[in-house]
Amino acid sequence: MRPTVLIVVLVALLVPQLGGADSGADLYLQSCVTCHGRGGSGVPPGGKHFGPPLQGVGAQAADFYLTTGYMPVQRADQEPVRKSSPFSDAELRSLVQFIGSFGGPPVPHPRPERGSVSEGLELFTANCAGCHQVAAEGGLVVGGTAPTLADSTPIQIAEAVRIGPYLMPRFTRKQLDDRQVDSIIRYVQLAQHPDDRGGWGIGHLGPIPEGLVAWLIAGAALVGVAAVIGGRAP
Ligand code: HEC
Ligand code: HEC
Numbered sequence: 650m651r652p653t654v655l656i657v658v659l660v661a662l663l664v665p666q667l668g669g670a671d672s673g674a675d676l677y678l679q680s681c682v683t684c685h686g687r688g689g690s691g692v693p694p695g696g697k698h699f700g701p702p703l704q705g706v707g708a709q710a711a712d713f714y715l716t717t718g719y720m721p722v723q724r725a726d727q728e729p730v731r732k733s734s735p736f737s738d739a740e741l742r743s744l745v746q747f748i749g750s751f752g753g754p755p756v757p758h759p760r761p762e763r764g765s766v767s768e769g770l771e772l773f774t775a776n777c778a779g780c781h782q783v784a785a786e787g788g789l790v791v792g793g794t795a796p797t798l799a800d801s802t803p804i805q806i807a808e809a810v811r812i813g814p815y816l817m818p819r820f821t822r823k824q825l826d827d828r829q830v831d832s833i834i835r836y837v838q839l840a841q842h843p844d845d846r847g848g849w850g851i852g853h854l855g856p857i858p859e860g861l862v863a864w865l866i867a868g869a870a871l872v873g874v875a876a877v878i879g880g881r882a883p
Contacts, residue, residue, distance in 0.1 A: 673747025676740055680721045689751045699725045706812075707753020711745045713808035717801075728793045728815055731800060759807040759827070761834035769836025772829055776820065790816050799841055803834045 671679070684700035686692045691702030703711070714720040715736065719729035734741060749755065773781075780795035782788045787797035793816045798806070810830050813819025825833070 671740060673743035676744050677747055684725055689748060703748050704751040705753045708745050708749030708756050709754040709808050710812050711748035712756045713805055713812055713814065715741050715744055717805060731796060757804065757807040759803045759831055759834050761803050761831050761838060764828065764831030764835035766836050766839055768829065769832035772825065772833050773836050776825065792816060798837050801837065806834045806837055
């Protein structure tokens with residue numbers, strides 16, 4: 650191919666993509682500004698559209714709320730729930746970067762492989778299980794629902810611990826340091842895959858069997874954890 654032809658082809662390929670790719674600022678104006686205000690200044694409750702300021706929440710909260718599909722919500726007065734995001738990966742990255750530019754903590758980089766399952770089980774039981782139950786199946790909280798952690802990624806877990814989304818408390822590094830969070834993630838990963846018990850898929854059966862099965866899975870996960878801990882003991 651002659652160079653001029655090559656250039657024409659390249660330009661033809663690139664131009665529509667450049668034109669079509671929305672910047673984080675544009676996406677924010679289209680999907681977020683009504684509830685979060687210009688420059689992330691927030692909109693006070695009272696009307697139909699409201700939301701907290703996003704200045705200082707950082708890429709950390711933006712990444713959590715966007716990758717879980719919690720945001721955007723249709724109505725400001727509903728608890729955000731996990732759903733598939735309307736944004737492409739590239740759009741998510743631009744939005745996270747844009748909200749990160751208002752200032753605040755970056756996206757964390759957990760390393761669950763350096764955590765300990767037994768410490769994770771202990772910390773999860775003490776700090777999380779009251780709402781999320783022992784095997785990381787969801788549960789009811791007054792005024793909201795603590796979701797199952799079946800689909801939470803290590804990064805989302807590390808983010809949730811620091812952010813404290815909705816009714817969840819936030820944990821400072823004094824309360825749980827990054828190593829301890831690594832252990833919690835490692836335990837949750839084990840609970841997400843209790844050996845050949847059908848995983849979380851069984852949850853589709855409905856509320857009553859789901860509750861019963863949750864206890865079975867919890868028991869199975871505990872036996873699994875005990876086996877792992879037992880196997881580790883010197
Ligand atoms: C219909 C109103 C509405 C829309 C639209 C909306 N949000 Fe929200 N947003 C809220 C409300 C209300 C909360 C508080 C809920 C909570 O704490 O979980 C919130 C919370 C957040 C938080 C957490 C803030 C914190 O203090 O940790 C982030 C980040 C966020 N939204 C980002 C976005 C982004 C990005 C968009 C656009 C893609 C968006 N939101 C669209 C209403 C909205
Ligand atoms: C007081 C109850 C409560 C406690 C304690 C609690 N959480 Fe949560 N958690 C919630 C609620 C409620 C939500 C849903 C937030 C929302 O809807 O915006 C949540 C959401 C999450 C999510 C996101 C789930 C998803 O949709 O993928 C993760 C991850 C998480 N919590 C982890 C933890 C961990 C780890 C701990 C312990 C260190 C913990 N939580 C302690 C109530 C709690």
